[in-house]
Amino acid sequence: MDAATAGTDLEHVLLSREQVATRIAELAAELDRDYADKDVLLVGVLKGAVMVMADLSRAMSIPLSMDFMAVSSYGSGTKSSGVVRILKDLDTDISGRHVLVVEDIIDSGLTLSWLLANLSSRGPASVKVCALLRKPEAAKVEVDVSYIGYDIPNEFVVGYGLDFADKYRNLDCVATLAPHVYS
Template sequence: MSTTRLTAVSPEEPNSNGDPGPILISDDKLRDRINHLGDRITADYQGRAPLLVGVLKGAFMFMADLARAIDLPVEFDFMAVSSYGSSTRTSGVVRIVKDLDLDLGGRDVLLVEDIIDSGLTLNYLRKNLQARNPASLEVCALLVRKGRQHEDLGLRYVGFDIPPDFVVGYGLDVGERYRQLPHIYQYQPNREH
């Protein structure tokens, strides 16, 4: 099986959606880091077919690119959870909006998260998924907000540690806006048109 490497495109900068703020992580850096994560996962899961569980909606772009960077057969399933609503701050209450379709029993599960903030949602998901008896359960997070966690979360795969600012782009949103942007931006609402 050959891996499809992520290559550069000529993305349009934000226009009709307004200017979300300065670029924090460019699409080039995203692509390079995701290819690196794909190589590590390929090496770590050699001879196995991991089940990637994406957390909707924010992780959908990351998961698609990550899957193409893994040189193994992979399967997909998705969960949707809510702890933010349309706000830029977590409510502290996690609820499952869409559950998995597949049985996790005996599977090597890789939970794919867009961003880890306090770790509340991640801890909830880990307990929930571990109760379904997977053979293994690891986490691959694109972003971790530094200084927001109260304990070591034991993350095996991390794309980037970022400041505790709110970010948008590359699947991440505020009020369902900016998900389609190719870079990750440090969100500054006063810059919108």
């Protein structure tokens, strides 16, 4: 789905398909260099990271493994409380592995902070984070993110895995929604 297909649902495109693809390729090159000769496991956080994970893994040239987790944070509406439960755990033992958590977006950092502590307790060689998007202004806790695609304003965005009411994930760009969609 492209921005034209979404019609009046989008207020403005923040990052085009080309901008996202270019940055994903750059991140993949960094990861290839940093994880050369390491046993790396990409861990995608469902559902949002699916697009980033797919494109990032295809752009990487080193051998790698992939797994997924699904977590849910409790809170009111669109706000995360940081109280997290695992909906789908890893199928892979991460002991001694270099784990790279792949995220679509880092907002408050509360859920990711919990996830990193959980994964670190499982005895990996390392745990790092790669996120396509980060909202520095929305951070409630400091999370060490090793690889960042773009820092963006504290706006609600959709596309490239990000959704509103489980729609717009397949939008090939990152955009803000027009107020009539969510009001």
